[in-house]
Amino acid sequence: MLLNGLRVVTERMPHSHTFSVGFFAGVGSADETEKINGSSHFLEHVLFKGTRRRNPEEISAAIESVGGELNAYTTKEHTCFYARVLAENSDLAVDVLSDMITSSVIRTTDVQAERAVILDEIAMHGDDPVESVQEMVSDHLLPHPGLGLPVIGTEESINALSRQQIVRHWRRSYHPGSIVVAAAGQVDHDHLVEQLAAIGDFGDPAARRRVRAGGFGEAGPQVIADRRPFEQSTVSLAYRGPGIFEAERFPIGLLSVILGGGMSSRLFVEVRERRGLAYGIEAGETSYTDHGLWSVDWQSAPDKVEEILELVRHELAGIAEDGVTEEELVRAKGQMRGQTVLSYEGPQSRMSRLGTAELIGDTRTVLQLLDEYDRITSDDIGKVAADLLSRPPVLALVGPRRPSRRLEKLIN
Amino acid sequence: MLLNGLRVVTERMPHSHTFSVGFFAGVGSADETEKINGSSHFLEHVLFKGTRRRNPEEISAAIESVGGELNAYTTKEHTCFYARVLAENSDLAVDVLSDMITSSVIRTTDVQAERAVILDEIAMHGDDPVESVQEMVSDHLLPHPGLGLPVIGTEESINALSRQQIVRHWRRSYHPGSIVVAAAGQVDHDHLVEQLAAIGDFGDPAARRRVRAGGFGEAGPQVIADRRPFEQSTVSLAYRGPGIFEAERFPIGLLSVILGGGMSSRLFVEVRERRGLAYGIEAGETSYTDHGLWSVDWQSAPDKVEEILELVRHELAGIAEDGVTEEELVRAKGQMRGQTVLSYEGPQSRMSRLGTAELIGDTRTVLQLLDEYDRITSDDIGKVAADLLSRPPVLALVGPRRPSRRLEKLIN
Numbered sequence: 084m085l086l087n088g089l090r091v092v093t094e095r096m097p098h099s100h101t102f103s104v105g106f107f108a109g110v111g112s113a114d115e116t117e118k119i120n121g122s123s124h125f126l127e128h129v130l131f132k133g134t135r136r137r138n139p140e141e142i143s144a145a146i147e148s149v150g151g152e153l154n155a156y157t158t159k160e161h162t163c164f165y166a167r168v169l170a171e172n173s174d175l176a177v178d179v180l181s182d183m184i185t186s187s188v189i190r191t192t193d194v195q196a197e198r199a200v201i202l203d204e205i206a207m208h209g210d211d212p213v214e215s216v217q218e219m220v221s222d223h224l225l226p227h228p229g230l231g232l233p234v235i236g237t238e239e240s241i242n243a244l245s246r247q248q249i250v251r252h253w254r255r256s257y258h259p260g261s262i263v264v265a266a267a268g269q270v271d272h273d274h275l276v277e278q279l280a281a282i283g284d285f286g287d288p289a290a291r292r293r294v295r296a297g298g299f300g301e302a303g304p305q306v307i308a309d310r311r312p313f314e315q316s317t318v319s320l321a322y323r324g325p326g327i328f329e330a331e332r333f334p335i336g337l338l339s340v341i342l343g344g345g346m347s348s349r350l351f352v353e354v355r356e357r358r359g360l361a362y363g364i365e366a367g368e369t370s371y372t373d374h375g376l377w378s379v380d381w382q383s384a385p386d387k388v389e390e391i392l393e394l395v396r397h398e399l400a401g402i403a404e405d406g407v408t409e410e411e412l413v414r415a416k417g418q419m420r421g422q423t424v425l426s427y428e429g430p431q432s433r434m435s436r437l438g439t440a441e442l443i444g445d446t447r448t449v450l451q452l453l454d455e456y457d458r459i460t461s462d463d464i465g466k467v468a469a470d471l472l473s474r475p476p477v478l479a480l481v482g483p484r485r486p487s488r489r490l491e492k493l494i495n
Numbered sequence: 496m497l498l499n500g501l502r503v504v505t506e507r508m509p510h511s512h513t514f515s516v517g518f519f520a521g522v523g524s525a526d527e528t529e530k531i532n533g534s535s536h537f538l539e540h541v542l543f544k545g546t547r548r549r550n551p552e553e554i555s556a557a558i559e560s561v562g563g564e565l566n567a568y569t570t571k572e573h574t575c576f577y578a579r580v581l582a583e584n585s586d587l588a589v590d591v592l593s594d595m596i597t598s599s600v601i602r603t604t605d606v607q608a609e610r611a612v613i614l615d616e617i618a619m620h621g622d623d624p625v626e627s628v629q630e631m632v633s634d635h636l637l638p639h640p641g642l643g644l645p646v647i648g649t650e651e652s653i654n655a656l657s658r659q660q661i662v663r664h665w666r667r668s669y670h671p672g673s674i675v676v677a678a679a680g681q682v683d684h685d686h687l688v689e690q691l692a693a694i695g696d697f698g699d700p701a702a703r704r705r706v707r708a709g710g711f712g713e714a715g716p717q718v719i720a721d722r723r724p725f726e727q728s729t730v731s732l733a734y735r736g737p738g739i740f741e742a743e744r745f746p747i748g749l750l751s752v753i754l755g756g757g758m759s760s761r762l763f764v765e766v767r768e769r770r771g772l773a774y775g776i777e778a779g780e781t782s783y784t785d786h787g788l789w790s791v792d793w794q795s796a797p798d799k800v801e802e803i804l805e806l807v808r809h810e811l812a813g814i815a816e817d818g819v820t821e822e823e824l825v826r827a828k829g830q831m832r833g834q835t836v837l838s839y840e841g842p843q844s845r846m847s848r849l850g851t852a853e854l855i856g857d858t859r860t861v862l863q864l865l866d867e868y869d870r871i872t873s874d875d876i877g878k879v880a881a882d883l884l885s886r887p888p889v890l891a892l893v894g895p896r897r898p899s900r901r902l903e904k905l906i907n
Binding site: 100132143144147167168197203209212352355359382384413414421424425 | 612758
């Protein structure tokens with residue numbers, strides 16, 4: 084940690100020729116109220132619109148002219164600005180990113196132009212059935228205000244946000260104490276720290292506050308359908324799941340692998356290989372700091388939805404009753420370990436893991452997490468499957484048909 | 496090249512812990528007639544359905560249980576089966592892939608199950624406005640039969656394909672002379688060659704034939720619209736472009752970068768940064784062995800399409816008239832070089848480049864190609880812009896509105 088409170092985490096990969104760096108701010112839509120919903124994402128957009136030293140073209144040209152990548156994303160819990168460049172351009176990347184984060188000018192005209200762009204983005208998300216279904220699930224299973232709000236905001240909130248509100252959100256959410264800088268690849272930690280120390284203080288931490296106090300919505304099982312003239316139905320069967328620090332994430336992670344974590348998973352084999360009912364089907368958890376979701380997701384012909392849902396509930400009930408086989412357990416642990424190692428091959432994924440873990444104070448290494456998975460038994464997985472089944476599910480659907488009675492029955 | 500005619504290309508990356516391998520067969524939808532359209536992709540699906548030694552679950556479980564990735568894709572000109580594993584599992588990956596390609600059983604029941612899956616996939620593509628627009632462009636600007644046919648086939652051709660036709664397509668398209676094996680990462684070339692030599696002969700090259708004799712469609716400028724109830728319009732302004740071996744690809748590649756190759760490109764700055772008319776806009780070429788396409792693509796509110804199209808034509812005409820600035824040229828060459836180097840950081844992208852280049856007999860190295868780009872002048876780019884403008888464009892649209900008269904006028 085630097086004198087000003089900024090945290091810096093790095094991993095040097097001696098044989099790498101590239102440098103990946105991310106500035107992670109601990110703010111996202113979970114920190115917003117309905118009224119300012121979408122302000123973290125809106126802010127991310129306007130921080131590209133020019134600083135005291137660079138106009139917007141100069142920001143992107145600085146990185147793009149050396150072939151680098153400069154981008155940003157906003158999630159429910161954090162906002163990340165990142166760059167990936169050849170090692171020789173590392174100073175430039177750090178300079179451009181810190182300039183954007185600390186010294187943007189945020190002009191009213193830029194706020195207006197980006198407002199139009201974000202309204203287009205909302206329309207694009209609305210046109211996408213997969214994003215629509217995910218939003219329906221989050222809205223129903225996560226707390227409001229807080230995690231249940233959409234990252235991008237709503238047409239109403241985006242139209243109402245003023246430049247002043249966005250600037251205030253920036254000043255109180257971006258200060259040395261809220262930011263983690265993570266870098267991986269050909270990185271010199273001491274040099275990076277020196278460069279960052281020169282930034283000095285910024286933002287207004289005194290004004291900072293967190294929301295995250297929202298409550299959960301209705302309790303019973305629910306079918307939520309959005310009828311739209313697509314050929315296929317997009318479906319998510321979702322339950323509340325564990326947060327990042329909850330022990331339940333380990334058995335639930337293996338349950339996901341065994342049930343729907345690849346082409347050898349139970350549901351893929353049943354639904355795709357044996358019956359040709361859908362192109363694919365997946366199970367998986369989405370974990371946030373304090374809460375999470377677990378879901379099974381697929382796209383299929385509208386008249387196949389009931390049959391697939393029956394198979395999903397049947398397999399889940401089977402595991403709740405009998406656990407999983409020894410062979411499945413060994414295979415799932417091997418898959419978890421191998422996939423994790425493979426996924427951290429490049430500097431960019433390591434940078435991302437370093438930054439997000441530091442941001443939420445998760446001090447466990449990847450290998451420690453893998454060891455936790457290794458301790459899980461078939462019984463643990465059976466218990467977590469039974470526990471999931473005891474929670475009220477949400478079945479979210481986007482597609483051409485009205486949900487049938489049979490469908491309503493199946494989830495009750 | 497092995498005694499049986501199989502070509503093997505590898506790149507050893509001494510510090511890598513992983514192994515990426517791909518089996519590239521030189522067959523895709525460009526080799527099909529309308530009648531058997533989709534058979535290359537259908538074949539790719541059924542080669543996952545079991546061999547003499549492994550049932551389908553065993554195929555995927557073999558790779559997934561060690562955390563590896565096993566997948567395949569079909570393009571217009573080739574089909575690739577690939578795996579990515581930890582170095583210690585390299586023999587296994589090669590064994591599974593060669594087993595699938597040479598010794599699949601292709602049962603009638605599997606053909607039936609996959610037919611249903613592919614019909615779902617066709618429906619999914621149809622629901623996606625971006626894929627729909629690309630298909631409309633290919634259909635109108637590329638030859639029929641040949642490159643103009645969709646990779647996935649049509650509902651009609653997929654319903655009509657018999658097991659026998661698929662098996663025949665396999666026997667004549669998959670033989671040692673048609674396949675390239677490429678590997679990168681922690682790879683031992685001699686060991687791989689030894690393992691592959693043991694496969695022996697397979698397939699029936701005598702039955703092989705290539706189609707690719709199709710003609711081009713109508714000549715004039717065209718607006719092709721598919722009216723669908725989306726909120727946003729998805730648009731592609733497309734022209735015929737160069738094939739992989741044509742010299743025109745070098746000036747056209749730099750034109751793409753300068754016009755729409757990132758956040759500092761002319762169109763992004765005009766359309767997104769200055770006017771907030773769309774979330775993004777891109778220009779780029781798609782090159783096949785003998786032909787290609789060049790297009791500008793975006794999604795926007797339906798009432799912004801004309802204004803954006805005017806800006807696109809205006810910028811293109813401006814470059815045709817005046818060329819590009821020295822600063823733009825230098826920046827674009829730097830961007831091309833840096834992006835290329837960064838994109839080949841990992842073993843998987845190198846494997847993929849090795850395999851596809853060998854397949855079509857492209858012996859130029861990436862650095863040689865970059866040198867070609869470096870030789871391009873502002874005049875060359877102006878000429879290629881003027882040349883594009885002299886070709887009849889296709890404007891493909893998917894969205895809620897009927898194309899306006901003004902739009903028709905703008906492309907004529």
